[in-house]
Amino acid sequence: MFPFPLNTLSDDYRHQLDSWTHCMAVGDIPVTGTESVQEGAADGVREFIDGNVEKRIAKLTTSAGCLRGFCPAWEGWTAEFVRSNPPPAYATAVSDCLGLLRWIRSHADLTPEQRDALEGQRSRLIVEQRVRRDRAGYLKFSRRFRESQDQEIRWNEHTEILLNPSCTPALFRTRLFLDEHAEIPARVFSYAVDGAVHTTVLQGAAARIIAALCPRRRVTVESLLSVAMHGSERDGESDVVEALEEVVQSGIAALIPELEFHSESALPPRFP
Amino acid sequence: MQSGHLPRRAALPIPRIGLAVREENRDVLTAPAVGAVEITFERADDPLRMESYLNPDDFEYVSVHSLKLSIASADRPRRDYLDALRSVIDENRADAMSDHLGFTRHGNDGVEIGHFAPPPCTLGALDATCRNVEFLQSRFAPLPFFVENIAYTFQFPGTMTEAEFLCSLFRRTGCGWLLDVTNVYANSVNFGFDARQFIADVMPAARRLQIHLAGGFWSEKAGRYIDSHSDPIPAEVWDLYEFALKEGRGKIDAVFIERDQNFPDDQGWLDELAKARAYAGGA
Numbered sequence: 064m065f066p067f068p069l070n071t072l073s074d075d076y077r078h079q080l081d082s083w084t085h086c087m088a089v090g091d092i093p094v095t096g097t098e099s100v101q102e103g104a105a106d107g108v109r110e111f112i113d114g115n116v117e118k119r120i121a122k123l124t125t126s127a128g129c130l131r132g133f134c135p136a137w138e139g140w141t142a143e144f145v146r147s148n149p150p151p152a153y154a155t156a157v158s159d160c161l162g163l164l165r166w167i168r169s170h171a172d173l174t175p176e177q178r179d180a181l182e183g184q185r186s187r188l189i190v191e192q193r194v195r196r197d198r199a200g201y202l203k204f205s206r207r208f209r210e211s212q213d214q215e216i217r218w219n220e221h222t223e224i225l226l227n228p229s230c231t232p233a234l235f236r237t238r239l240f241l242d243e244h245a246e247i248p249a250r251v252f253s254y255a256v257d258g259a260v261h262t263t264v265l266q267g268a269a270a271r272i273i274a275a276l277c278p279r280r281r282v283t284v285e286s287l288l289s290v291a292m293h294g295s296e297r298d299g300e301s302d303v304v305e306a307l308e309e310v311v312q313s314g315i316a317a318l319i320p321e322l323e324f325h326s327e328s329a330l331p332p333r334f335p
Numbered sequence: 336m337q338s339g340h341l342p343r344r345a346a347l348p349i350p351r352i353g354l355a356v357r358e359e360n361r362d363v364l365t366a367p368a369v370g371a372v373e374i375t376f377e378r379a380d381d382p383l384r385m386e387s388y389l390n391p392d393d394f395e396y397v398s399v400h401s402l403k404l405s406i407a408s409a410d411r412p413r414r415d416y417l418d419a420l421r422s423v424i425d426e427n428r429a430d431a432m433s434d435h436l437g438f439t440r441h442g443n444d445g446v447e448i449g450h451f452a453p454p455p456c457t458l459g460a461l462d463a464t465c466r467n468v469e470f471l472q473s474r475f476a477p478l479p480f481f482v483e484n485i486a487y488t489f490q491f492p493g494t495m496t497e498a499e500f501l502c503s504l505f506r507r508t509g510c511g512w513l514l515d516v517t518n519v520y521a522n523s524v525n526f527g528f529d530a531r532q533f534i535a536d537v538m539p540a541a542r543r544l545q546i547h548l549a550g551g552f553w554s555e556k557a558g559r560y561i562d563s564h565s566d567p568i569p570a571e572v573w574d575l576y577e578f579a580l581k582e583g584r585g586k587i588d589a590v591f592i593e594r595d596q597n598f599p600d601d602q603g604w605l606d607e608l609a610k611a612r613a614y615a616g617g618a
Contacts, residue, residue, distance in 0.1 A: 076459030077409040077441075083491075084441035087448040107489030110557065115449040149446040153403070153416055195382040196415065198422050205385060258385045 088149035090116050119145055119159070126160035126188065133180035133239075140167050157191045164188070176239045183240060186233040186253040187260050193229045194255045200228040205257045207317040220285035223319040224307070226276040230254040230315055235264070250274070256314035263313060268306035276316060350546070350580075350587040351396045352612045356389065359598040364393070368608045371396035371589040373433075373545075377403070379423045391428035396589050398481075398545065399424050400513075403447075404434040406467040406482065407454035413443045417474065424478065431588065432471075433481035433513045433545065436464070436501070451485055456493030456500040461507075468508040479588075481545050483513035484537075486521040486562035497522075498533050502540035512541035514583070516576050517549045517562055524553075524560040531578050538582040546583075548576055548611060549593040565596035568607060577614050590615065 090112050123141055124131075131137040144166045150159055164185050167173070173181070194201045204227055233251045235241060241249055241264060250270045253262040265273055275290040276282060288303055310316045353371030354360050356378070364372060372394050379388035379399075391397055401420055404412045424432060437451025454460040472480050484501060493500070505512060514534070523530035550566035553559075568576075580587065592607050599607075 073409065073459055073462055076455075076457065076463055079455070079459075079491075080409055080438060080441040081445065083452070084438070084446050084448050087452065088446040105489075107487070110488045111450075111452065112448075118449065150449070152440040152443055152445045152447050153413055154447045191382060195380075195419060198382050198419075201382065202385070255383055258383055260383070 085149065087112050087115075089146070116145055119150060122156045123160055123163055126156045127163065127184055130180055130184055133177055134167075134173075136171065140171060143170075155195075157188050157195075161185065161188050161192070175237045179235045179237050179239045182233045182235065183251065183253075183262060186231045186251065187262060189231045190229045190253045190255050190260050193231065197228055201255060204228060204317060205314075207319075208256050208314045211311060211317060218284055218307075218318050220283065220288070222284050223281055224276065224284060224287060224311075225317050225319055226273070226280045227254040227256060227315050227317070228280070229256075230273070230277070232273075232277065240264075252315055254315050261314065263315070265310070265315075268302045269309050272303070272306055272310055273315060281319075348585070349612075349615050351589040352608055352615060353394075353396070353589060353591055354604065354608070355400070355547075355591045355593040357594065357598070360594070360604050363601050363604045364389070366605060366608075368605055368612070369394070371398070371591065373398045373400050373589075373591040373593075374423065374427055374429070376401040376420055376423050379427070380419055382419075387426040388423065389427050396431075397427050397429045398431040398433060398589060398591070399427065399429045400483075401432070401434045402451070403439050404467070404471065405437070405439040405451070406434055406471070407436060407438040407451075407460055407464045408440060408442070408467065409463045410443050411467060411470050421475070424475070429478065431479045431481060431511075431545065432475060433483055433511075435483045435485045436504070437485050453485060453487040453490055453497075454500075455491035456495045456497055458494065460493075461495075461500055461503055464504055465507045468504065468510050472508065472510060479511055479543060481511035481513040481543070483515050483547065484518050484522075486515070486518040488525075488559070490526070498536040501537045505537070505540040505542070509542060511543035511545065511588075512537065513545045513547060514541075514579055515547035515549075516579055517547065517551065517568070517572050520572050520575055521551060521560045521562045530575055534575070534579050534582055538579075541583070542586065544583045544587045546576070546579060546587060546590040547593055548572060548590065548607075563596060564593050567599070567603075568592070568610075573610070573614065576611070580615055587615075 120141055134140070141163065144163050148162065148166065151162070164181050168181060204225070231253045233253065235249045235251050236247060238245060238247060241247065245264065246266060249264050249266065251262060251264050252273060253260060271290070272287060275287055284307070311318060351371035353369045353373070354364065355373040355375065356364065363369065372389060374388055374397065376399050389397065399420070403416065435451045437453055439449070439451050440447045454464065468480060468482065482504065484497070501512070504510070519530045519533055522528070523533065548568050549562070549564045550568045550572065551560055551562045551564065552566050554561050590611050592611060
């Protein structure tokens with residue numbers, strides 16, 4: 064029995080569950096063994112936990128198996144992670160996989176390219192996690208995105224720009240996923256829109272627009288331009304306009320139509 | 336005007352007969368024979384999905400069936416899980432929700448064991464389960480909540496029978512019973528009790544019911560009936576279903592056929608639906 068006093072039935076039950084779940088989560092018979100289950104039922108417990116570890120590894124492989132090509136030791140890392148880390152309560156395939164990636168980064172000696180591969184996958188999984196936490200925001204943004212695909216983008220300096228709520232930045236330090244002309248380190252953005260997760264590299268004015276959007280998530284074109292055109296790396300107005308259209312068309316950001324257009328609005332927009 | 340009484344069965348509503356939704360039976364879901372559908376929350380919980388899992392306009396009764404509320408845990412389910420569950424319920428305009436009598440984890444910061452284990456039939460477990468069910472009923476009101484009896488491969492020692500535990504749970508919380516007929520059959524075979532007596536004992540305590548039907552197989556190797564949802568519903572389960580229909584007459588909201596392996600063709604689904612409906616008096 065337990066080596067400490069139990070005050071209430073609920074306390075007793077809580078401690079029982081604590082003990083049993085920790086054992087079964089890693090594929091063991093509860094520590095108290097057959098004393099905790101009815102006589103002769105240990106086989107039933109084995110049957111209950113049999114295959115759980117394999118199922119977990121299969122889910123992890125589904126979520127991040129794409130990394131195997133970059134990491135020859137992937138299977139070994141996954142097996143060690145599963146053996147030493149019971150799945151946390153409410154673990155989903157995504158959250159468990161994020162735990163695995165954290166574990167690998169802290170336990171394995173990774174090459175810079177492997178770090179980029181893990182970083183890219185991590186940002187995509189975080190996107191899925193963010194969408195799950197704010198599905199309403201994701202659906203609303205995706206509807207905006209669909210609408211914007213069907214019409215000409217019209218805006219002026221008072222138009223507000225909304226960052227995709229799932230947008231997750233990452234930094235690539237090698238050219239593993241980049242072409243030979245890309246600057247490194249490169250700012251990479253993963254985001255979900257209209258049923259899919261995308262990852263894109265933004266550089267120049269587009270990267271500065273998203274960097275300006277990130278802290279506030281929603282700004283006017285006017286304030287965005289003041290940052291993009293008056294920072295240390297100045298962009299020309301046409302560069303900014305082009306970059307803004309790029310991020311809107313890709314689904315990283317959206318224009319908010321409710322507040323659109325002063326009566327004098329026209330294309331191209333007039334900026335200070 | 337003709338005098339006399341209508342047969343009792345005809346005077347009472349016939350349960351809606353339907354399917355637990357799987358990708359493999361999507362083509363038959365809109366057949367007239369399908370009067371109800373059960374959505375497994377964990378299958379529908381794809382946050383990237385742009386549309387609802389089902390078009391709720393196609394069905395007269397939708398129930399959302401979750402796997403990880405872990406109602407026998409000592410702690411309440413965590414808010415983010417409940418929020419995601421709420422999204423699926425709302426998007427599919429569910430009429431009811433359900434989960435299993437079991438625990439899948441300990442604590443909200445503890446560990447997960449993958450699938451539901453049977454709680455010990457003790458007062459401590461009963462208190463915890465009742466607290467969780469009352470919390471869920473309050474949070475999701477007015478949606479009715481049903482608790483499913485599970486098939487188990489072992490039991491922890493307890494101070495009451497499973498039937499007594501379920502009766503106390505239903506009486507204290509007023510929640511419904513998702514009577515998984517196949518689970519009762521499997522447990523009765525594997526643990527040597529009278530399945531009909533079990534149903535007769537629990538039925539008076541349940542205000543409303545849903546029913547699950549499925550087919551498993553007898554494993555010589557394991558020496559037990561395996562509730563695998565892999566086979567046609569066996570004759571013994573149909574018999575027990577007929578008994579449950581009589582015992583629960585007038586308070587059964589829906590019947591769902593489950594299948595997770597060795598899927599039948601469209602006609603196979605429809606044949607089992609027709610049989611379930613015929614037993615319920617709706618042929």
